[in-house]
Amino acid sequence: MIDLxxxxxxxxFITFIMLWxxxxxxxxxxxxxxxxxxxxxxxxxxxxxxxxxxxxLKRDARxxxxxxxxxxxxFSSTGHERYNGQIVxxxxxxxxxxxxxxxxx
Numbered sequence: 001m002i003d004l005x006x007x008x009x010x011x012x013f014i015t016f017i018m019l020w021x022x023x024x025x026x027x028x029x030x031x032x033x034x035x036x037x038x039x040x041x042x043x044x045x046x047x048x049x050x051x052x053x054x055x056x057l058k059r060d061a062r063x064x065x066x067x068x069x070x071x072x073x074x075f076s077s078t079g080h081e082r083y084n085g086q087i088v089x090x091x092x093x094x095x096x097x098x099x100x101x102x103x104x105x
Contacts, residue, residue: 066091
């Protein structure tokens with residue numbers, strides 16, 4: 001016999017898995033956008049990784065509440081130095097990508 005505690009625990013577990021799955025999808029969107037932006041700017045994305053630096057709720061242009069996420073990454077313009085960059089997403093949409101000042105080839 002299944003009791004209310006088991007149902008609640010299962011619902012909590014399923015909710016956690018769905019949130020994690022959604023976060024991985026958003027991170028993939030951020031990674032793809034970052035990779036394309038680095039290619040466009042003629043710099044090298046290092047370590048093929050993004051690091052989540054912060055998130056909170058924010059309203060979009062239509063007034064809907066969305067999750068705002070900020071990721072950082074490292075890149076190089078010459079292959080020798082490392083510089084920092086940042087990508088910001090609101091929901092599943094890229095708001096901004098910035099590269100720290102760096103040496104040009």
